[in-house]
Amino acid sequence: MVERESTPLTDILKAASDPTRRSILTLLAQDGPTRVTEIAARFEKSLNAVSKHIKVLEAAGLVSRRTAWREHIIEVRMEPLVEIDRWFRDLRSIWEMRLDALESLLTEENDND
Amino acid sequence: MVERESTPLTDILKAASDPTRRSILTLLAQDGPTRVTEIAARFEKSLNAVSKHIKVLEAAGLVSRRTAWREHIIEVRMEPLVEIDRWFRDLRSIWEMRLDALESLLTEENDND
DNA sequence: ACCTTATTCATCCATATGGTTGAACGAGAA
DNA sequence: TTCTCGTTCAACCATATGGATGAATAAGGT
Numbered sequence: 001m002v003e004r005e006s007t008p009l010t011d012i013l014k015a016a017s018d019p020t021r022r023s024i025l026t027l028l029a030q031d032g033p034t035r036v037t038e039i040a041a042r043f044e045k046s047l048n049a050v051s052k053h054i055k056v057l058e059a060a061g062l063v064s065r066r067t068a069w070r071e072h073i074i075e076v077r078m079e080p081l082v083e084i085d086r087w088f089r090d091l092r093s094i095w096e097m098r099l100d101a102l103e104s105l106l107t108e109e110n111d112n113d
Numbered sequence: 114m115v116e117r118e119s120t121p122l123t124d125i126l127k128a129a130s131d132p133t134r135r136s137i138l139t140l141l142a143q144d145g146p147t148r149v150t151e152i153a154a155r156f157e158k159s160l161n162a163v164s165k166h167i168k169v170l171e172a173a174g175l176v177s178r179r180t181a182w183r184e185h186i187i188e189v190r191m192e193p194l195v196e197i198d199r200w201f202r203d204l205r206s207i208w209e210m211r212l213d214a215l216e217s218l219l220t221e222e223n224d225n226d
Numbered sequence: 227a228c229c230t231t232a233t234t235c236a237t238c239c240a241t242a243t244g245g246t247t248g249a250a251c252g253a254g255a256a
Numbered sequence: 257t258t259c260t261c262g263t264t265c266a267a268c269c270a271t272a273t274g275g276a277t278g279a280a281t282a283a284g285g286t
Contacts, residue, residue, distance in 0.1 A: 005132055017126035018244085019118055022200070029208040032215075037262060049245055051264065056243095070253055070262050078208060081201050087135070088194050095142035095191060102145075131274085150232060162275055164234065169273095183232050183283055228286080235280070242273070250265070256258080 008061070009083050015060035016084070020045070021053050025062060028076035036072050121174070122196050128173035129197070133158070134166050138175060141189035149185050 015021055020043065027042060028034060040050035054074055057063045061080040066073045128134055133156065140155060141147060153163035167187055170176045174193040179186045 007132065009135075010130060010132055013126055013130035017123060017130050019120065019123055020244090022122075025204060026207060029204050030211060032211055035262080036264095045244090046246060047263075048247080048265095052244075055264090067263095072263065076208065078205055081204070084197060085201060088198060091138060091142050091194070092191055094139060095189065098143060098145055133274085148232080149234095158274090159276060160233080161235095161277080165274075168234090180233095185233065230285080231283090233281085235278105237277085237279100239276080240274095243271085244269105245271100246269080247267090248265105249267100251263085253261090255260080 008080070009087055011060040012062065012080050012083055015056050015062055016081075018053070018056075020050075021057055024050070024053060024057065025076055028063065028074060029078075033066070033073045033075040036074060039074060121193070122200055124173040125175065125193050125196055128169050128175055129194075131166070131169075133163075134170055137163070137166060137170065138189055141176065141187060142191075146179070146186045146188040149187060152187060 016025075023043070024039060027039060036051055036054060037047060039054070040047040043050055054063060054065075058065060058074075062077055063074050064077055066075065129138075136156070137152060140152060149164055149167060150160065152167070153160040156163055167176060167178075171178060171187075175190055176187050177190050179188065
């Protein structure tokens with residue numbers, strides 16, 4: 001009933017908001033492409049739990065998967081994170097525009113004194 | 114039973130990962146400090162729902178509250194968002210370090226040819 | 227005192243999320 | 257074929273989340 005929205009930015013932020021998933025990204029950034037089992041071995045969670053985390057990251061575009069034989073090699077993708085950066089910058093620029101407008105308004109008033 | 118972790122960065126990202134909450138931040142960045150009721154009026158949700166969203170943003174430090182008479186004036190705080198930026202930059206630098214190491218390794222090998 | 231306004235608190239609901247365990251699948255090795 | 261390995265799929269569970277509605281609180285206006 002409750003329309004479940006899902007935009008790229010929302011998916012990226014949601015994926016990044018879990019500490020385990022951020023750890024996975026850090027691990028991949030450090031060590032490069034890594035097998036699912038290998039990744040799971042670094043955490044005190046079941047293989048399945050980690051597998052699910054990876055799927056979330058994958059859905060958000062934060063990692064890519066390359067299947068070689070029976071092994072799934074996971075690689076971090078930095079590109080989508082730029083979306084967060086962009087959102088942050090947009091918000092900040094909106095905020096600064098208002099402050100600038102406010103300041104010039106005050107300056108104007110001072111001129112009228 | 115499941116240890117519920119909550120770090121500043123996690124709270125910030127979780128707070129930012131909801132579209133409604135991001136809209137509230139944008140609204141506040143544009144219009145400046147605004148009353149809760151005023152904010153709620155901009156959304157097709159109950160006052161209570163918006164009130165709860167604001168509490169989440171507040172807990173993450175993304176907005177501050179100033180109670181004047183019976184009115185609660187909400188203001189956006191940009192500072193905590195820098196944490197996201199920092200995390201992103203850290204991750205990227207870890208990633209670049211690995212690539213640099215990889216590249217210099219390859220160059221070395223070429224030198225040995 | 228009583229009304230009105232602004233907001234939160236308390237419940238309750240449906241769905242999402244993070245976790246577990248066990249079965250299933252795909253593909254090389256014995 | 258049967259075994260093992262790497263991984264996902266399918267249930268299932270407890271808790272979190274986003275939403276609604278109605279009561280409670282706070283404080284000025286009448």
